[in-house]
Amino acid sequence: MVPHAPASLLVRNGALSVRLADEVARFSLRLAPADTGQAAAAFGGPLPARIGAMSQSNGRTALQLGPDEWQILAPPGDVDALSAAFAALPVPHSLVDISHREVGIVVEGAAATLALRSAIAFDLEAMAVGTGCRTLFDKAQILLIREAADRFRIEVWRSFADHVWGLLRAASREIDLDL
């Protein structure tokens, strides 16, 4: 959890809600792009084939971050099953459990893009729903996922989470006061 932070930030008029996401299991998967077909069996569905694209199956979400890199989000109880499935995979790969490295933050509401824009440099309006990318939030590296038109999820390393949370708190305060 983010230390010294309330469970959520809420803007009075309901335009913005910032809260910590429920715990999930996270994995970093490195794999040759040619082997994604075989890895699909272990994942339980096709892996995305384009950087930024996401695919979901059985509650697991895979997001492609680089030509040979994926991040998998799964229910917390799924860690052993997912690890075992990939351990049986005959192709060279690396699956690392990074569940406790990161914190999830959900930014939701009509003012979600406005709040994120305070610290993210690219055009959030142009980001398609159901895509994600690695980027910078102020100076902190994050994973940004657009789950819906007005709902974003940030995945950030624990050591940076306080900083991100503080900036979101400042942005939501400004939105609250309509500055």
Next chain:
Amino acid sequence: MLLIRCPYCEAERPEVEFVYAGEAHITRPTNPSALSDEAWKDHLFTRTNPRGRHFERWRHLHGCGRFFNAVRDTVSDRFALTYKAGLPRPTDAEIEAANAPAAQTPATNAPAAQNQEARS
């Protein structure tokens, strides 16, 4: 802030996600021991430092993490073209074609295969 097209992500991304990584298309000598000190010094330290078009490496550090090559004008800071690492140096004609107004998504076009990699 500059927008730089990453040839791997196939998207325009903000400059802060990238780091500069020096001049591109520098081939390491296959047998450094055979070089004179002068030639080895040139390989290590001497760069073209042009005024105008420059072929250079960049890394999409806070994105896909990949190194790629870019053609940038050092006067105007304008990126003419970005292309994947390992591809040969694009010709003038390819760079012009990529910047023609009619070009749709020129930045990922693979340059012709017959270019020489020798340093000029």
